[in-house]
Amino acid sequence: xxxxxxxxxxxxxxxxxxxxxxxxxxxxxxxxxxxxxxxxxxxxxxxxxxxxxxxxxxxxxxxxxxxxxxxxxxxxxxxxxxxxxxxxxxxxxxxxxxxxxxxxxxxxxxxxxxxxxxxxxxxxxxxxxxxxxxxxxxxxxxxxxxxxxxxxxxxxxxxxxxxxxxxxxxxxxxxxxxxxxxxxxxxxxxxxxxxxxxxxxxxxxxxxxxxxxxxxxxxxxxxxxxxxxxxxxxxxxxxxxxxxxxxxxxxxxxxxxxxxxxxxxxxxxxxxxxxxxxxxxxxxxxxxxxxxxxxxxxxxxxxxxxxxxxxxxxxxxxxxxxxxxxxxxxxxxxxxxxxxxxxxxxxxxxxxxxxxxxxxxxxxxxxxxxxxxxxxxxxxxxxxxxxxxxxxxxxxxxxxxxxxxxxxxxxxxxxxxxxxxxxxxxxxxxxxxxxxxxxxxxxxxxxxxxxxxxxxxxxxxx
Numbered sequence: 464x465x466x467x468x469x470x471x472x473x474x475x476x477x478x479x480x481x482x483x484x485x486x487x488x489x490x491x492x493x494x495x496x497x498x499x500x501x502x503x504x505x506x507x508x509x510x511x512x513x514x515x516x517x518x519x520x521x522x523x524x525x526x527x528x529x530x531x532x533x534x535x536x537x538x539x540x541x542x543x544x545x546x547x548x549x550x551x552x553x554x555x556x557x558x559x560x561x562x563x564x565x566x567x568x569x570x571x572x573x574x575x576x577x578x579x580x581x582x583x584x585x586x587x588x589x590x591x592x593x594x595x596x597x598x599x600x601x602x603x604x605x606x607x608x609x610x611x612x613x614x615x616x617x618x619x620x621x622x623x624x625x626x627x628x629x630x631x632x633x634x635x636x637x638x639x640x641x642x643x644x645x646x647x648x649x650x651x652x653x654x655x656x657x658x659x660x661x662x663x664x665x666x667x668x669x670x671x672x673x674x675x676x677x678x679x680x681x682x683x684x685x686x687x688x689x690x691x692x693x694x695x696x697x698x699x700x701x702x703x704x705x706x707x708x709x710x711x712x713x714x715x716x717x718x719x720x721x722x723x724x725x726x727x728x729x730x731x732x733x734x735x736x737x738x739x740x741x742x743x744x745x746x747x748x749x750x751x752x753x754x755x756x757x758x759x760x761x762x763x764x765x766x767x768x769x770x771x772x773x774x775x776x777x778x779x780x781x782x783x784x785x786x787x788x789x790x791x792x793x794x795x796x797x798x799x800x801x802x803x804x805x806x807x808x809x810x811x812x813x814x815x816x817x818x819x820x821x822x823x824x825x826x827x828x829x830x831x832x833x834x835x836x837x838x839x840x841x842x843x844x845x846x847x848x849x850x851x852x853x854x855x856x857x858x859x860x861x862x863x864x865x866x867x868x869x870x871x872x873x874x875x876x877x878x879x880x881x882x883x884x885x886x887x888x889x890x891x892x893x894x895x896x897x898x899x900x901x902x903x904x905x906x907x908x909x910x911x912x913x914x915x916x917x918x919x920x921x922x923x924x925x
Contacts, residue, residue, distance in 0.1 A: 471528055475510055475552070478520045482511035482558065493535055493553045497600075498543045498885065499799040501849065506533065506553035513558045515631060515639050515670045522668065523637025525552045531914050534664040536606030537579065539598075541802050542883030544610060544663050548918050554668060556605050562586050563671065571628060571645050573673045576605025592676040595620035598879065599788070605669040610881040611661035615784075618704075618837030619711040619743065620677060622879070624660050629673040632659055632666075635910050645673045658905070663881055664916035666909045680711070680743035684753055685777040686770035688760045689735040693717050693820065695763045696736040697813045700836035702759050704809050708752055712741040713837035714784050717820070720791065720831040724783045727790035732783050735766055738836075739784045741777075784833070791831035791844055798829075798846040801858045805869035806840040806878030815872060819843060819865045826857050840878035867892065882920045890920070900924075 476483045484490075485508045494505045507530070512518045525532050531551025538545060547553055559577035566572070567590045574583060581601045583594050598607060598614040606612075608630065613622035620626070629643030643649070643656030659666060690696040700713055715738055716724075722734045738760075742752045749772075757768055771777050792800060807815050816834070823830045823843060834841030843865065845858035866876045866889045876882075876889035891899050902921045906913065913923055 471524070471530070472508060474524055475508060475521065478524070479510050479512055479517055482513070484509050484511075490553075493533075493538070493545070493555065494547060496538045496543065496545050497541045498546075498883070499801050499847070499849065499855070500543045500546060500884065501799075503546055504548040504550060506547040507550045509535075509553045509555055511555050511558045515633065518554065518559075518633045518668055518670055519637045519639055521552065521554060522633050522635070526635055526637065526912065526914060529912060529914065531917050532668070533916050534605070534609065534668045536577065536603035536609070537600065539600035539602050540606065540610060540881065540883065542877075542880050542885040544881060544883040544916075544919060546884060548884070551914070556603060556668075556670075559605075559670065565590055565592075567592060569645065570676050570678070571673055572676050573645075573671060574604055575671050576603060576608075576669045578604050580604065580607065587676060591679055593679050594626070594674060594676050596623055596626055604672050604674070608660050608669050608672055609663050611879070613835070613838070613840075613879040615712045615714060615835060617835060617840075617879075618713055619709065624657060626675045627656060627660055627672060628675060630656050630659060630669055631671045633668045633670055635667065635912070635915065639670060643673070647675075661881065663883060663919050665906060665920050666915060668915075682744060682746050682749050682772065683711075683774075683777065684742045684749045684770055684772045685780045686738075686740045686742075686753060686756065686768065687780045687783075688738045688740065688756075688768045689733045689766040690737070690760075691735070691764045691766060693736040694813060694817065695765075696738050697816055697836065699738060699760050699763045699765075701809055701812060702763070703756055704837055706755065706759065708755050709742070709744065709748075710740055710752070710756070710837055711743040712739070713835070714739040715832070715834040715836045715841065716784060716787055717832040720787055720833060721783060723790040723794040723831060724786055727793050728782070728786055730783070733767060737783070739781055741781075787831060787833050788844070791846060794831075795829055795846045797848065799849045800831075800844040800846055801855070801862060802880070803843045803845075803862050803865055804840070804877050804880040805866055805874055806838060807869050807872055807874030809839045811869075811872040811874065812836060812839050812841075815865070815869055815874070816841060818868060819861075822861055822864055826861060828854060828857055828861070835878075838878065839874070863889075884919060887920065887922070
């Protein structure tokens with residue numbers, strides 16, 4: 464950690480007043496996320512700005528004092544993105560939570576970075592619009608930009624990259640800069656806004672964002688379909704995509720994960736490989752889409768098929784998927800999950816899932832499987848005893864084998880979680896030394912002291 468002199472604390476308090484906290488409890492809260500790392504460093508101080516001007520002043524002061532600067536949103540990331548490994552100033556964006564503009568005519572909205580996705584959709588409800596990117600957690604919009612988040616609806620509505628039009632960022636010189644424009648297309652030079660999507664706080668602090676929003680669907684239908692084998696379920700996902708059926712969500716759980724949900728919820732779901740599917744559109748379109756999906760499922764040894772259009776019935780059908788992560792964690796009290804996140808071409812999906820599941824069974828570590836299979840993206844979660852070095856090592860070896868398998872078949876080491884601390888070597892394997900050198904060059908140009916969220920994504924050349 465960087466020892467913080469009292470004078471610096473006083474200078475920060477002069478900027479944000481009482482929204483500057485060096486208490487152990489607040490520092491500890493901002494020293495961890497949802498990753499398996501636990502606490503590996505503490506910030507020297509946490510500040511809670513409420514305006515872009517305050518962020519500018521905090522960044523300028525911290526940069527002048529050579530103190531690391533760690534942007535913090537909801538803390539829901541899973542790759543160690545917000546861990547203050549070198550101490551410094553954690554800048555919590557949670558009070559930057561104002562919705563600045565809703566333009567229904569242009570179908571755009573501008574929000575401060577600390578607005579959460581649920582807060583945004585609540586504000587949009589009366590406009591007939593919604594923001595579709597759903598990573599599961601109630602993450603902040605700034606954090607979702609920083610990690611290039613996606614989730615269950617990506618198969619229809621795209622990731623953050625497709626839904627961010629513009630943003631305001633605070634750079635190392637302590638000045639805010641507007642990147643992008645609030646239009647659907649632009650060919651005006653380098654796309655600087657997209658550079659910050661996935662930057663994980665290593666280039667600057669995202670202060671506000673202009674987003675695309677979408678019309679609420681006329682009708683929504685949900686379906687849950689069980690299969691004799693995981694292979695059958697994945698084959699249906701592949702064939703549905705290849706047939707061009709306009710699904711809005713398509714999620715996979717394996718039989719073991721359904722069993723964890725049953726024990727967690729005291730439920731009686733059929734413990735079989737299961738696809739959860741959602742369709743958006745007009746009533747006649749939905750009926751056609753559901754019929755096409757059902758035909759493909761039947762051809763692949765479907766065991767059971769339930770579908771619903773009423774909101775309360777849809778919610779009930781989706782409950783198992785929504786509770787999967789927490790059910791898995793509770794299935795082994797005290798465990799932490801090492802979560803994987805590969806994405807592969809849809810034609811390679813079955814091969815990678817089956818080989819990875821076979822690896823996990825041979826090692827014997829408890830695991831769960833969920834997947835946004837319409838995108839070729841899925842997650843194994845290995846449930847380890849955090850005190851067991853042997854279990855952590857075994858889980859990391861499983862993860863490594865899966866990632867290298869995905870990269871070899873044309874996929875990526877991260878579909879949506881990002882790199883953080885955890886995946887830096889995987890990133891090197893994917894993009895090569897020249898790719899890492901280019902990223903370093905960009906980082907050095909924008910952050911010459913390497914103070915923004917140090918040790919994430921890429922490290923300085925040594």
